[in-house]
C-alpha cells in the first residue's frame with residue numbers, strides 16, 4: 001500500500017507547497033510517529049492556508065490521513081494559530097470527528113517564524129531537530145496544508161494543476177484566489193482588479209522570505225504562496241533588491257556588534273551554533289567565506305528576523321549569511337550536527353517576535369487583513385516552468401502543436417533523478433517548448 005500511495009503522489013506531481021518545493025513522494029517515503037500539518041501561515045499577509053483549513057478541511061484531512069498511513073504515523077496534528085478563528089473552529093471540529101484516527105489540533109501562538117519546521121517541531125512536540133537536519137531525524141514529517149490537499153487529490157488520480165495564493169498590497173481587490181499553474185503574474189494581478197499605484201514591485205511569497213520579481217514575465221508555480229504588490233520604495237522591496245556583495249560591504253562597515261541579531265535569531269534560540277553578529281565580523285575580511293566562523297552560516301534559515309526586525313543599524317546578516325552559504329555550498333562544505341545535545345535558550349519564548357509587532361515594523365499594517373476567497377480564475381495562456389521543485393528540471397513530453405487537456409502530463413521526471421512531474425494548468429495548444437518553459441494557449 002505504501003508504494004502505491006508514493007506512486008500516486010509522484011504521478012500527480014505534488015511538491016512541498018510552502019517552501020522550496022521538495023517533491024512530496026520523497027517525503028512520503030519515510031517512517032515516523034507524527035505528521036505535523038504546518039498551518040502556521042507565519043509570513044504576514046499570506047492567507048491561503050487558513051482559507052483551505054476553513055473551507056476544504058475534509059480534503060486536507062484526507063491528505064493527512066493518507067500521509068499518516070504512508071509513513072506509519074499514529075498522530076496527525078493540525079497546527080495553526082488561534083487568531084484564524086474560522087480555520088481553528090473547522091480544524092477542531094475535524095479533529096473531533098477523526099479523533100479515533102489519531103487527529104489532534106495544536107494551537108500556536110502568534111509569532112514569527114512559527115512555521116519554520118525546526119521551530120514548529122519544538123513548539124508542538126518539544127523535540128529539537130539537529131542543526132542542518134530535517135524533522136524526520138526526530139520522528140516527524142512536517143507537511144504544508146496545500147501539499148496535503150494535493151495529496152488527497154492525487155489519491156483520486158488528479159494531478160496538481162492549480163495553486164491557492166494570496167494577492168494583496170496595492171491591488172484593487174485583495175483576495176485569496178485559485179490560479180492555474182503557469183498563469184502569468186500580470187493576469188493574476190488583473191483578476192484582483194490590478195495595481196492601484198503606478199510605481200510598484202511584486203513580491204513572490206511573503207514579506208520576510210519572498211523574492212522581488214524582476215518583471216511580469218513570471219508565472220504562478222506550485223510554490224507561489226502569494227503575490228504582494230508594494231510601492232517600489234517600500235522597505236520590504238528595497239531590502240530585497242540590493243546587490244548581495246554591496247550589502248555585505250555595507251553590513252561589515254556599519255555593524256556596531258550590538259548582538260541583537262544573535263539574541264533574536266530563532267535558530268540560535270533553539271540552541272543552534274549560529275551567531276550572526278560574529279559572522280558579521282568575518283564579513284569585513286576579503287576571504288570572508290574561509291574564516292572558521294563562516295561555516296555557521298550553513299545553519300541560517302534566512303528567516304529575515306535579524307535583517308527586518310532585530311538590527312538597529314538596518315543592515316542584513318541574512319544576506320551576508322546567504323552569500324557565505326552559497327560559496328560554502330558550492331565548495332561542498334558540510335556541518336557536523338551536535339544532534340541531541342542542543343538546549344534551547346532559557347528566554348526563547350520571551351524573545352519570539354509577535355506578528356503584530358513585526359507587521360508594524362515592516363510598515364504593512366494597511367495591508368494586514370483577511371481577504372476573502374474570490375474563486376478560481378481562468379487564464380487564456382499559461383507558461384509552465386519545468387522546474388518548480390528542488391532537484392532536476394522535468395523533461396518536456398509535449399511538442400509545439402500538441403493539443404492537451406487540463407491535467408495532461410507535460411513534464412516527466414528524468415530517469416534516476418529527484419524531480420517532480422509537471423501537468424498542464426489549462427487545456428489548449430502547446431505553442432512553445434523553450435527555455436525550460438512550456439507555453440499553452442486556449443484554442
Ligand code: SF4
Pocket residue numbers: 261264265266267268274276299300301302303304305306307317318321
Ligand atoms: S536570517 Fe538571521 S535571524 Fe534568521 S536564522 Fe539566519 S541569522 Fe538567524
Ligand code: SF4
Pocket residue numbers: 254255256257258259260261262276277280310311312313314315316317
Ligand atoms: S544587530 Fe546589526 S548592528 Fe547589531 S550585531 Fe547584528 S548586524 Fe551588527
